[in-house]
Amino acid sequence: MKFTTLLLLTAAVVFSGWPNRQAAAADANRLPNIVMIVTDDMGYGDLSSQGAKGFSTPNLDKLGEQGTRFTSFYVAQPVCTASRAAFLSGCYPNRVSLQGALNHTSKNGIHPDEFLLPEMLKEMGYATAGMGKWHLGTVMEFWPTRNGFDEWFGTPYSNDNTKYHPVLADEMPPFPLYEGENVIELDPDQSLFTKRITEKAVSFINRNKDRPFFLYVPHIMPHVPIFASDEFRGRTEHGLYGDVIEEVDWSVGEIMRTLDRLKLTDNTIVIFFSDNGPWPSYGEHAGDAGGLREGKLTTFEGGVRVPCIMRWPGHIPADRVCDEPVMAIDLLPTLTKIVGGRMPTKKIDGLDISDVLLTKDGKTPHEALFFYAGTELQAVRQGKWKLHFPHPYITVAGEPGKGGKPSNWGKNAAQSITQSGINGIASRHGGRVEHIELSLFDLSADPSETKNVAAEHPDVVERMKKLAEPIRKELGDSLTGVKGSGVREAGWVQ
Structure with missing residues (x-):
């Protein structure tokens, strides 16, 4: 104990x-x-x-x-x-x-x-x-x-x-x-x-x-x-x-x-x-x-x-x-x-x-710092650079919400109860799912992550991909189907 x-x-x-x-x-x-x-x-x-x-x-x-x-x-x-x-x-x-x-x-x-x-x-x-x-x-x-x-x-x-x-x-x-x-x-x-x-x-x-x-x-x-x-x-x-x-x-x-x-x-x-x-x-x-x-x-x-x-x-x-x-x-x-x-x-x-x-x-x-959403390894930051691997993400659906209700609430409320995963989360909270391609951002010049400069810096992309390999093997990554070798169990009760 x-x-x-x-x-x-x-x-x-x-x-x-x-x-x-x-x-x-x-x-x-x-x-x-x-x-x-x-x-x-x-x-x-x-x-x-x-x-x-x-x-x-x-x-x-x-x-x-x-x-x-x-x-x-x-x-x-x-x-x-x-x-x-x-x-x-x-x-x-x-x-x-x-x-x-x-x-x-x-x-x-x-x-x-x-x-x-x-x-x-x-x-x-x-x-x-x-x-x-x-x-x-x-x-x-x-x-x-x-x-x-x-x-x-x-x-x-x-x-x-x-x-x-x-x-x-x-x-x-x-x-x-x-x-x-x-x-x-x-x-x-x-x-x-x-x-x-x-x-x-x-x-x-x-x-x-x-x-x-x-x-x-x-x-x-x-x-x-x-x-x-x-x-x-x-x-x-x-x-x-x-x-x-x-x-x-x-x-x-x-x-x-x-x-x-x-x-x-x-x-x-x-x-x-x-x-x-x-x-x-x-x-x-x-x-x-x-x-x-x-x-x-x-x-x-x-x-x-x-x-x-x-x-x-x-x-x-x-x-x-x-x-x-x-x-x-x-x-x-x-x-x-x-x-x-x-x-x-x-x-x-x-x-x-x-x-x-x-x-x-x-x-x-x-x-480097690594960023997961759930079990997906989605991004890595090193210095001024941040690399996003291709992944889905939730964004606002339509106009932002009002009065404590999420955006597009009326449209999404009925279907949300039966949905699961990222689509269910998005639906319950007024969002929609979009996808980002492999993207490199220079946070010193572009903290809003709006300009993908991966094509201009292939060497940086490759270096940051390699940085992610050990953490992916150790903690897993459902985006690439890797099961982590260093994951410990949470506590559970029946």
């Missing part, structure tokens, strides 16, 4: 881990606190500092001024469960067999043998808490409190798996809100989610101010259906979506002000990013990709390049913009090194990016 294994490993930890582990453990109070705030479906262009219009994000802008804004920060897959599995495990989600998004019927989840970020920190003596959306398993075997969290407040899966689903509302059970391992409400008022999550986060900081803590805040917003509290509804020119983002920004400000009040700011690493890009089919209820192509569910830049800010005064350079390509899978190994923790014994894919994080001229340690 996982906890038996952890106890044995803890007893032997002096023989493993980073060189400074013993010194760090001996004086745990000097370990930095870590606050990780993750929004759901927020666009690259939804920060004022990155071009947002009709609403403002002053607290996030201030955070960026005090730290570093990463403009080529990627998630491993452009969908909720896969993205979260990746940054909490340090693995491409295909390695841990959690692609796509779990729902209320799912019997799988993160395998108990995976060593997650909160488990590493808990082993180091951190108080650990999460407030928001989990999405790595709906049954208790895969629950946050079985994966390193002392406290949990939130929901097991996305808030559209409820009576608010635009197509399948009648099939949805009541939406559960949990405190720890207990359901405390069914179908809670979603307009209060951001406020209640923030109150819980502030309470946790207050109660743990005298010891190192890890606070994980995976916000439920702005995933559709979107809601803002009375204090924020109707505040912005942008409509409800702008109201929602301003409330999320307020939440960030409340957490930052709490750190300031308790004089914890200088010893706290704050990390902010989105789990994937915006969902374009939902139109006015969706975010802005900031000029990047497409959005959620695609491996174009709009789906996988997300807003990201990190702050640690005196360590992470202030008022800096860093464009080095890094990925959320790098957070686990990087934080493990910073705190002197124990690395997972199983293979991971993330790399230590502390050089990028802590120095002004640090370079990414990745030779």
